[in-house]
Amino acid sequence: MADDPTASRALPVLPAQIDLPATEHQVLRRWSEQKVFERSLEQSRANPNWVFYEGPPTANGQPGVHHVEARVFKDLFPRFKTMRGYHVDRKAGWDCHGLPVEVAVEKELGLSGKKDIEEFGVAEFNARCREAVLRNVDAFTAMTQRMGYWVNMDEAYRTMDPEYVESVWWALKTIWDKGLLVRDFRISPYCPRCGTTLSDHELAQGYETVVDPSVYVRFPVTSGPLADPERPTSLLVWTTTPWTLVSNTAVAVHPDVTYVVATDGTERVLVAEPLVGKALGEGWEPTGERFEGGEMERWTYQRPFELVEFDAPAHFVVLADYVTVEDGTGLVHQAPAFGADDMAVCRAYGLPLVNPVRGDGTFEPGLDLVGGQFFKTADAALVADLDGRGLLMRNQPYEHSYPHCWRCHTPLLYYAVPSWYIKTTAIKDELLAQNARTNWFPGNVKEGRYGEWLRNNIDWALSRSRYWGTPLPVWTCAEEHHTVVGSLAELGGLAGRDLSALDPHRPYVDDVAFPCPQCGAEARRVPEVIDVWFDSGAMPFAQWGAPHRNKEAFEANFPGQYICEAIDQTRGWFYSMMAVSTLVFGHSSYENVVCLGHILAEDGRKMSKHLGNILEPMEVMERHGADALRWFMAASGSPWTPRRVGHEALEEIVRKVLLTYYNTVSFFTLYAGTNGTWDHSRLADAPAPEDRPLLDRWLLSELNRVVKGVGEALDRFDTAGAGRLLTAFVDDLSNWYVRRSRRRFWAGAQTPEGASAFATLFEALESLTLVMAPLVPFITDHVWAALRRPDAPESVHLASWPRVREDLIDTDLSEQMALTRRLVDLGRAARVDSGVRTRQPLSRVLVGAAGFDRLPEQLRAQIAEELNVQQLDPLSAVGGDLVDYTVKPNFRALGKRFAKRTPLVAQAIGAAPAQALVEQVRSTGWAHVEVEGEQVEVSAEELLVTEQPREGWTVAAEAGETVALDLEITPELQRAGLARELIRLVQDARKSSGLEISDRIDLWWSAEDPVTAQALTEHAATIAGEVLARTFTEGAPEGEAHTVRSAEFGVAIRLRKSAEQEG
């Protein structure tokens, strides 16, 4: 359809029924045919950038609904910001490297462990990994498109691409140049038979219950207050790994635990006070000598074995917070080569790392006692030796669960493996400062989970002894001179040949050697690859291949304004993004970060194949529609907390939100095409908003409040708040505005009352569609295509956020309409109580409510119409003696003024005669009550007055508001009620005989019941008007006619489509 701004355009009529998933497919086709995403980027190109970074998923498996969650938020805010006048580029990405990929390929190939992989061939293995990681990209792409996530997949970055790897190398070189990339030891679970470290996930698979010796060993104290040769005292140390005693380096105590000397009369040992009984048993008494752990720091002791050399001072007491008094003696033997805690503690004291165990698990051959023995086998000789020298106090078998290799069941070693670290502890303060500048949603993550993590920051263990990853770009010669390489060009320069086409992965990069720039000896690459989190943390520049390529694009898009992932990424991507950029550029790469809770299955458990409770996203979207799923993710419950998703929740969204909205639109288009068509040109002739009926002004007021509120909520990433506003407005619109305005729409757009209603509803639907568009882009665009003005953009996603008309927001009117609706509710409740159906008109209703006297006539008329009563009066008009009052204290108001005396004043109000209080307040605005012998004035606002008529009325009351119905039905009222019944009878007949809404009919009636006959005669004009009858005749027609009979009303009615249809 051509965009001729001067053309008026008849609106298509949207059918009442809609197949949402099918409609979404139409919309998707239109987006693709009309290149709507591309155009939205194109037309905003001159606008300021709002930079979004896509956290790359590993496409190593099928996408699940949890992927939809983050992707909804990744789509919603870019759409919103685009409508708000920003340019939001959206570059997709894939995380390609890493152990999960390797593990999956190992499984596929039937390989088990690094030896197998190397025999299979690293080149082929990595080729399989590359292929495996792309295998599910299609499934991700299909899901991404189906859910309406607009992101540029064609130019997606991939962490395995050479340009990406080169950017990562550049970053590592930059960090190396700052002196923050260092080689050190890392304690890892290690299988000596397989000669490999194990990942945490492998570790978890291999725990076995074993019986080990557990020994209590004496370490005689050699300095400090207990170092008395006359009265020797020993530290009593407990361990289940006697073989580590060979390299004992220190003994750790907890600084805040009390340690006591105990004796059995012959010797003295030091243990933690709470463990005296458990560790020593019967016959031991404390001597009364007590020390805080903190006092014992640096006391020296005689180490248990003198088998290995120490090149630095060692063997003294150190302090460590991780020491517990649950087991053992509260004094913990430290062997830093065999425990991560031990290493951290010993490091802090500058202690050396001594490791006599070789990679195959045997002690170095030259050692006395244990030389050449397998580490666990050596336990026996070591324990016997301790016993022989009188150092062993106790040896008892100890059953516990110990990690074993999941492949070969060899007991694992925690083992110091050479490893590369980034000294993030050196930039900890800078990271904390960057975090202080970052906006977290929800806010508590900033100082809570994430802030805690930063405050406990440890150095980043960067290297992995694996195959499929970004190779660590460090080349080393025999002299251990390290050369860090920042690009393939640089590598080519060093190697003296063109390497620009080199695959920078293993094994190819491993084949490149060059003369060490420092000594000229051959330098070869270290074998390690790097942690995949560094890959993805480098995406702000690496996605562009910067700084080697696209430097301008990178700089124009750095730092980012917005990232969003689930909560598990606090230690993952959220950290690596902040850390990498802070290391390289000195500041973080993002300003706002949205942190989502996890999606759970309907049973409240994690979705897993194993439990069979998986919801497959494509199936869900084909059943309920992507919009329903998107709405759920954005607006159901709180996105920050874990949520359960299931079909019921989605069905409810479809019914309550999407269909209610859609049906309102359908209603509008139906009447816009009926009774003289409506088109956009009529908007110009409609009365100005301030001249429209109160109902219209109320809707426009609510609309502008919602437009404003939704914009503000989305500005603070509060999708749930936006959703609540929208749900409430859709309900108001459909179930109050349209309901109360139906007659004006029936009347048609060309009537004065219709003109205002059509314009108001159009304006509301137009703005509503715009503000709902980021959340539910499909149905809104479908609606937009039907409703849009001739000069409006083709797609709602090419349109701008609506301007808020503050001048139309009328809070008084909102309150008055709220009162109106509460009174209608009360009236309906009273109707139900009375058993008199709403179709039966009543003569009078009495209302007692604060603010009723100021309620405009138009709103009173709404109440009267809705309740089908002829007259509405204030209860006070009935006269004091017919009405009972109850007066309750309004604590909220009283509390402000009376504070501690509030309960006394409240009590006084309750005790005072209600009628007198009400009379005082009504005449003077104040009432007096007596509190502790003192006169106290209370205002009208401080009292909640409830009025009740005494008798003869049906009453409903709540929170101080009362509605009373006069149930007397006069013969006139009865006939008016009958007329309503007959109208409904005819309408049913029209519907069942298949007439169109606007068809005119001829009608004949015959009544046996004289009252019915009188009603038909008396109300003939009204009935005929309501049912569009051109003729209204007593008797029977000639020829065919549709007939209905009612025994209840004693009437037969015949009708048929009139020959003349107009007028």
Added chain:
RNA sequence: GGGCGUAUAGCUCAGUCGGUUAGAGCGCAUCCCUGAUAAGGAUGAGGCCCCAGGUUCAAGUCCUGGUACGCCCA
């Protein structure tokens, strides 16, 4: 073991600045309305606001401790 979060009706969830009668939807029951609706409305049953202390005139709401569950880390 540590950090963080969550706990409100049978279910899914709201509950603002602390205000005394804690709400909505779903489901159930009984009605009503219907010339847009796959709808809508009313009424009813259904609550140890996880537990125990504390602050306060007043606590679902704030504080402390605990329990259960979840996530992350050891």
